Amino acid sequence: MEYSIQPLGDHAAIIELAKDPSPEVLNTISMVASALDAISPEWMIEYVPAFTTISVFYRPEKLPRAEPASPYDMVCSYLHSMLHNIKADSPSPPRVVEIPVCYGGKFGPDLPFVASYNGISEEEVVQIHSNGEYLVYMLGFAPGFPYIWGMPKVIAAPRKDSPRQQIPERSIGIAGQQTGIYSIKTPGGWRLIGRTPVDLFVPEKSPPTLLKPGDKIKFKAIGHDEYLEMRRLNHAEHS
Amino acid sequence: MLNIHKPGLLTTVQDPGRFGFQKYGVIVSGAMDSFALRIANVLVGNDENEAALEITLLGPEIEFTADALVSLCGGDLSPRVNGKSIRMWRPVFIEQGSVLSFGAANQGIRTYLAVAGGINVPPSLGSKSTYLRATLGGYCGRPLKTGDHVKVSSPGCLAKSLIKHLSQTLADGYAEADWAVSNMFSFPSSDRLAIRVIKGRHFDLFTLESKAAFFNEPFVITPQSDRMGYRLKGPDLGLGHPEEMLSEAVCYGTIQVPPGGQPIILLADRPATGGYPKIAEIASVDFPAIAQAKPGDHLFFELISAKQAQLLLLQKEAMLRQVKQGIQLKFREVKIDDESGFEL
Structure with missing residues (x-):
């Protein structure tokens, strides 16, 4: 395994595993995350996986003193020995998560724009979007918000010039060649094409998010009635 | 309970932060000045990671519906009880019905109000910190508003002893401890x-x-x-x-x-x-x-260098440990007095 470790401030270390993201790097990062979960050292606060890196936050005062080695030196030596023990086993098959989407209408006010921008019909946008093969690279920006890779270029569309003040949670958007799902209400500039009845972030659940890095996503077009029925069932489950 | 008469500019419930969930996109939040928060908690006998109110620039007006032991650490926003200035970085007993308010920002912009027992809000994802954008944690996930009632948990036995001790010198609805954390933690008031x-x-x-x-x-x-x-x-x-x-x-x-x-x-x-x-x-x-x-x-x-930064951090943590021990010693002295009083 090739990697480098650098300090991130005085209480974190960032492990960089590649220059560019790829499904292989994603797999390596999840192996490192599992290894950290397994040893879960007392000095570790948490780790944050990203596209090509995984950062380890720690409490310098919790590390054994070993002058002249600094707490950072100690963390590095722990990480080196942990990383050397990770066997490059074959990736476990990804979990496939189906996300139902009610496209267009009031849930997808920008569907007509995305269609006309690309010179295709709204039905074609829906068909292409819901037939894509998507991979979750990381969660970030907002709780449970997935950075998704794999949207076909033929439905790409630029961000809005001025962002909307409030985007409803569970909205599906397009920004450039990315597609994403707004997990909570937030301002944002993505083009909205639909909404899912499925919650992406439920703080009472463990884990609190629907998705995790490495998941494959299948979007499935549903009608408005089906959307409402799923929302109703969802409410019943939570109350 | 704390009755919020005026909320101030931005008053939120914060502990040191919500750790362990950044990998899910959940931000840390927490006190802006965790160091002041930790000392404020220690001064009232709380766990140093307990939640307190983070008060920003223009302070709130808070009525205490029950006797309480509090401390204020961080920026000096001219705290007052029933109109009289009180001193920071020390335990202060506040009598039921008294009102805590604030004046001009003399030094710094954020002050921490710790109450013995801690702010009683349900933790969300392991923390009481307010995550404003996700309306998560804290008091209903939002800053305090006029008319809010913030619950306080019951103080521990050390805090109770100190309350009893301080109530002997009660005047104008409050009593300050005659000792404080040294002002080595204050910061330059320069711009x-x-x-x-x-x-x-x-x-x-x-x-x-x-x-x-x-x-x-x-x-x-x-x-x-x-x-x-x-x-x-x-x-x-x-x-x-x-x-x-x-x-x-x-x-x-x-x-x-x-x-x-x-x-x-x-x-x-x-x-x-x-x-x-x-x-x-x-x-x-x-x-x-x-x-x-x-x-x-x-x-x-x-x-x-990163090495120097870590050395400075370790020195500061060691200093905090000493301060904690000093405060705990003060608490125990009061407790022993209290207990020997019972024997008489």
Whole structure:
């Protein structure tokens, strides 16, 4: 395994595993995350996986003193020995998560724009979007918000010039060649094409998010009635 | 219970932060000045990680519906009980019906009100900190408003002994302890602050001029600054070769530079990840100084090594441990007095 470790401030270390993201790097990062979960050292606060890196936050005062080695030196030596023990086993098959989407209408006010921008019909946008093969690279920006890779270029569309003040949670958007799902209400500039009845972030659940890095996503077009029925069932489950 | 008569500018429930969930995109939040929060808690016999009220610039007006032991640490926002000035960095007994209010910001902009027993709100994802944008944690996930009733848990036995002891000197609805944490924790009231930083991960990608300007010129905190981060105004900083960065973890105190060239310091409500180049990272030892800095203040960045930064942090933690022991000794003295009193 090739990697480098650098300090991130005085209480974190960032492990960089590649220059560019790829499904292989994603797999390596999840192996490192599992290894950290397994040893879960007392000095570790948490780790944050990203596209090509995984950062380890720690409490310098919790590390054994070993002058002249600094707490950072100690963390590095722990990480080196942990990383050397990770066997490059074959990736476990990804979990496939189906996300139902009610496209267009009031849930997808920008569907007509995305269609006309690309010179295709709204039905074609829906068909292409819901037939894509998507991979979750990381969660970030907002709780449970997935950075998704794999949207076909033929439905790409630029961000809005001025962002909307409030985007409803569970909205599906397009920004450039990315597609994403707004997990909570937030301002944002993505083009909205639909909404899912499925919650992406439920703080009472463990884990609190629907998705995790490495998941494959299948979007499935549903009608408005089906959307409402799923929302109703969802409410019943939570109350 | 705390009855909120006036909420102040921004009063929120905060503990040291919500750790362990950044990998799910859940930000840390927590006190801007965790050091002041921790001391405030220790002064009233709480666990140092208990939640307190973070009070910003214009303080609230709070009525105590029951006797309470409190402490105020951090910025000096001229705290008063029933109109009389009270001193900070020490335990203060407040009698039922008394009103805590604030005046001018003399020094710093954030003060922490710890109450013995702790603020009684349900933890969410392991923390009582308020995450405003996700309306998570704290008091209904939002800043306090007029008419709110904030519950307080019952104080521990050490705090009860101190309450009993202090109530003997009660006047005007309050009684201050005659001892305090030494003022070694106060910070300069100057609007020119030296802030120690270590090199950021992308420091070497910046132009020579940018690197020189970063350490030689002042950067002013602009009014576009909040718990998420401070936007600074100063010389434009730029990369030698424009580069697309991939989002990666950021820290409290990360100084990132968006393409516009004006740096941003990321703070308590920062996102878990960011994609702008990082020119520097503020040393933990100077987090209180930056948390208490206000728009208009001039920051001068001083380079130290990561090793030095960690040494300073360890020294500060050792000092905090000593202070904690000192306070606990005071508490025990009062408790022993209290118990021997029973024997008489």
